[in-house]
Amino acid sequence: MPVLNVTLWEAKETMKDTLTRDEAWALIQEYGSTENHIRHMLAVEAAMRAYARYFGEDEELWGAIGLVHDFDYDRFPDEHPYAGGRILREKGYSDEIVNAVLAHGETGVPRDTRLAKALYAVDELTGLLVAVTLVRPSKDIREVELSSVRKKWKDRAFAAAVNREEIERAAEALGVELWEHVGIVLEAMKGVATEIGLDGQAGR
Ligand SMILES: [Fe+2]
Ligand SMILES: [Fe+2]
Numbered sequence: 001m002p003v004l005n006v007t008l009w010e011a012k013e014t015m016k017d018t019l020t021r022d023e024a025w026a027l028i029q030e031y032g033s034t035e036n037h038i039r040h041m042l043a044v045e046a047a048m049r050a051y052a053r054y055f056g057e058d059e060e061l062w063g064a065i066g067l068v069h070d071f072d073y074d075r076f077p078d079e080h081p082y083a084g085g086r087i088l089r090e091k092g093y094s095d096e097i098v099n100a101v102l103a104h105g106e107t108g109v110p111r112d113t114r115l116a117k118a119l120y121a122v123d124e125l126t127g128l129l130v131a132v133t134l135v136r137p138s139k140d141i142r143e144v145e146l147s148s149v150r151k152k153w154k155d156r157a158f159a160a161a162v163n164r165e166e167i168e169r170a171a172e173a174l175g176v177e178l179w180e181h182v183g184i185v186l187e188a189m190k191g192v193a194t195e196i197g198l199d200g201q202a203g204r
Helices: 002-014 021-031 035-055 059-067 083-092 093-105 113-136 146-154 166-173 178-190
Strands: none
Touching: 021 035, 021 059, 021 178, 035 059, 035 178, 059 093, 059 113, 083 093, 093 113, 113 146, 113 166, 113 178, 146 178, 166 178
16 A cells, blocks of 8 residues: 555654644634633643643643643634644644643543643643632732642632642642642742733732
């Protein structure tokens, strides 16, 4: 089957196995994400960059996946993240990239790479950390300590929509102790406090 072999080989050659930050931004612009959602994606980007450093992985790629992961949400809320996965596939991105994006939702796509596990583990947690910051008068994430997150973690009425058990399972699957995980994501978000609107400006 020489013809088929050549076709497969060519398809592999043209497959994009990396995604740059610029490409992620271009997708966000093209599909028109809201400001709030962009802030969420920037928080996830920062957390993914931190985890790439932690694991010695490709920081540019992991950051770009974090940045892009919800780009389809505002345009296709009912098809998220399937629409995003389809668009990325059409643009020629590799299975690792497409599947990581698909696997952050409840799509049944297995989280069988460290990239996919990390994305899933940080996504929901960033929401809780935003909520913990916004109940403070200062609304400055740089003042949030792990101990205040612990307190809110136990207070199930606080940000009740955030599924603590899911975050616990996701951290375990990633192989990081829960409170180390929370610390890594919190520190990463502090590093982009201004970009994600949690530098205290909203509290003034
Ligand atoms: Fe999502
Ligand atoms: Fe998300």
